[in-house]
Amino acid sequence: MNVPWLHPASYVIPVDVCLLLLSAENFLFDRIEEVAFSFNGGKDSTVLLHLLRAGYFLHNGEQSCPNGNLTNFPIRTIYFESSSAFPEINSFTYDTASRYGLQLDIITSDFKSGLENLLKANPIRAIFLGVRIGDPTAVGQEQFSPSSPGWPPFMRVNPILDWSYRDVWAFILTCKVPYCSLYDEGYTSIGSIHDTVPNALLSMGDSSSCDGKFKPAYLLSDGRLERAGRVKKLLPTCTGCNPAVCNGPESVDSDKNRMLIASAIAVGDEILSGTVEDQMGPSLCRKLHAIGWSVSQTAVVRNDIDSVAEEVERQKSTSEMVFIYGGVGPLHSDVTLAGVAKAFGVRLAPDEEFEEYLRHLIGNHCTGDRNEMALLPEGITELLHHEKLPVPMIKCQNVIILAATTVTELDKEWECLSELTRSCNLLSIMKPYVSKVLSTNLSDVCIKLPNLTCLPVFLSHLIRHTFSRIEVILLFRCHPSF
Numbered sequence: 001m002n003v004p005w006l007h008p009a010s011y012v013i014p015v016d017v018c019l020l021l022l023s024a025e026n027f028l029f030d031r032i033e034e035v036a037f038s039f040n041g042g043k044d045s046t047v048l049l050h051l052l053r054a055g056y057f058l059h060n061g062e063q064s065c066p067n068g069n070l071t072n073f074p075i076r077t078i079y080f081e082s083s084s085a086f087p088e089i090n091s092f093t094y095d096t097a098s099r100y101g102l103q104l105d106i107i108t109s110d111f112k113s114g115l116e117n118l119l120k121a122n123p124i125r126a127i128f129l130g131v132r133i134g135d136p137t138a139v140g141q142e143q144f145s146p147s148s149p150g151w152p153p154f155m156r157v158n159p160i161l162d163w164s165y166r167d168v169w170a171f172i173l174t175c176k177v178p179y180c181s182l183y184d185e186g187y188t189s190i191g192s193i194h195d196t197v198p199n200a201l202l203s204m205g206d207s208s209s210c211d212g213k214f215k216p217a218y219l220l221s222d223g224r225l226e227r228a229g230r231v232k233k234l235l236p237t238c239t240g241c242n243p244a245v246c247n248g249p250e251s252v253d254s255d256k257n258r259m260l261i262a263s264a265i266a267v268g269d270e271i272l273s274g275t276v277e278d279q280m281g282p283s284l285c286r287k288l289h290a291i292g293w294s295v296s297q298t299a300v301v302r303n304d305i306d307s308v309a310e311e312v313e314r315q316k317s318t319s320e321m322v323f324i325y326g327g328v329g330p331l332h333s334d335v336t337l338a339g340v341a342k343a344f345g346v347r348l349a350p351d352e353e354f355e356e357y358l359r360h361l362i363g364n365h366c367t368g369d370r371n372e373m374a375l376l377p378e379g380i381t382e383l384l385h386h387e388k389l390p391v392p393m394i395k396c397q398n399v400i401i402l403a404a405t406t407v408t409e410l411d412k413e414w415e416c417l418s419e420l421t422r423s424c425n426l427l428s429i430m431k432p433y434v435s436k437v438l439s440t441n442l443s444d445v446c447i448k449l450p451n452l453t454c455l456p457v458f459l460s461h462l463i464r465h466t467f468s469r470i471e472v473i474l475l476f477r478c479h480p481s482f
């Protein structure tokens with residue numbers, strides 16, 4: 001199947017990519033030092049390599065490629081090489097570089113600092129990537145997307161963003177271009193050796209087993225399952241973070257007297273500009289406090305996918321439960337769900353059940369084939385139904401997305417959530433607490449620590465000083481012995 005060399009004029013270039021290449025042609029090939037191509041030996045970047053070769057050939061015609069033999073590729077090509085890459089990917093990348101005359105820049109640092117150094121040393125303004133719409137990293141991207149805030153400034157160019165899995169394989173097979181051998185062994189999307197196995201859907205034996213023989217990647221019939229061979233990354237031995245979060249809800253039970261930690265994220269440029277005051281945050285904190293949770297942090301972030309994703313990523317690993325509100329709705333600026341998806345490294349995908357609820361609510365008034373509000377983070381979403389709510393609440397692992405925009409709506413959602421916690425096992429970590437508040441008018445000095453030393457040490461952490469009065473707040477699990 002693999003041929004060592006192929007004339008670039010014989011590639012079949014889809015019309016949309018032709019248009020994109022032509023619109024970028026002057027910039028692309030006349031100011032070529034300002035452009036780079038990010039190549040990692042994967043199938044998507046392999047497709048892009050051949051599209052760029054073909055574009056260069058079309059631009060230059062036969063003159064610069066005697067006999068149609070294009071042996072040097074003029075675009076700086078960057079490869080982030082990592083010790084956890086598959087050896088087959090590494091050797092394919094190197095072989096491809098020598099076969100097509102790529103000027104390969106090998107970067108061994110992480111993506112961000114590698115790109116910072118690259119951009120300091122070179123006048124690069126645009127980087128071509130083989131990102132496609134189903135990739136988790138594609139969330140929020142378009143064909144031309146500036147790099148994210150906090151990243152060095154460059155334009156990400158994604159010519160095959162709209163290609164399907166099937167399109168990719170149709171191109172590779174029709175044009176007979178060489179591809180990495182792992183795809184013939186059942187790998188359908190390739191990450192690192194730690195997080196990628198052959199796709200079980202291509203197994204020729206027992207489908208639950210990863211041993212044995214697999215069919216080639218191009219035989220996967222449902223491209224949506226392209227990433228089924230991407231297994232969860234194993235968590236490194238965790239020292240700094242919350243053990244309850246690392247070990248799952250069971251460990252909460254083994255630590256009954258520990259306060260559970262929640263955090264809240266408000267999404268909204270209008271809060272940050274001071275036009276609107278966030279009243280939901282304080283109300284949510286009071287509600288959590290009343291059921292015995294400790295709120296470790298509240299944050300307000302911009303309506304921007306990366307800002308939401310960064311905050312969710314941070315808080316989901318340090319809190320048992322994260323509540324996020326704002327930025328949920330039909331507007332272009334409503335990006336909370338996309339941010340949550342990005343934080344979990346999954347894509348947004350249509351959720352038929354949720355779509356059905358929305359259809360009941362708004363009828364068929366949405367434009368386009370699908371209701372975009374029914375796109376939810378794939379594989380991690382649970383819908384929390386309650387008869388008093390017109391649409392279910394959305395829970396993505398330990399992140400609850402609240403649709404409320406006012407305190408009254410929040411009260412209602414909270415009431416439903418509390419009722420659900422009683423009946424629904426999934427929310428068992430939100431078990432109710434009994435909260436007892438003892439007040440005294442004694443001064444600070446009278447009540448000082450000697451009187452309290454008989455109480456368990458943890459109680460002393462819960463003493464709240466308020467002016468001349470001390471409130472001792474005792475928090476117990478459901479069956480306190482008091």
Ligand SMILES: Cc1cc2nc3c(=O)[nH]c(=O)nc-3n(C[C@H](O)[C@H](O)[C@H](O)COP(=O)(O)O)c2cc1C
Pocket residue numbers: 038080111115127129137146147148151156191
């Ligand atoms: C050339 C290049 C540019 C990137 N630019 C961004 C960026 O602007 N923002 C961002 O969040 N990640 C950026 N990334 C990181 C990717 O989104 C993603 O984390 C990386 O490709 C690993 O994907 P994987 O985990 O699916 O293998 C960039 C990566 C590369 C190679």
Ligand SMILES: Nc1ncnc2c1ncn2[C@@H]1O[C@H](COP(=O)(O)OP(=O)(O)OP(=O)(O)O)[C@@H](O)[C@H]1O
Pocket residue numbers: 038039040041042043044045046078079080081128129130131132135188189190191
């Ligand atoms: N280590 C890397 N070095 C250079 N570019 C990279 C690297 N990892 C990812 N990229 C860029 O990001 C794009 C998307 O990566 P992704 O893993 O989704 O696609 P792929 O590797 O080309 O194909 P596959 O989905 O089969 O793994 C790549 O096409 C490439 O442009």
Ligand SMILES: [Mg+2]
Pocket residue numbers: 040042189190191
């Ligand atoms: Mg890959």
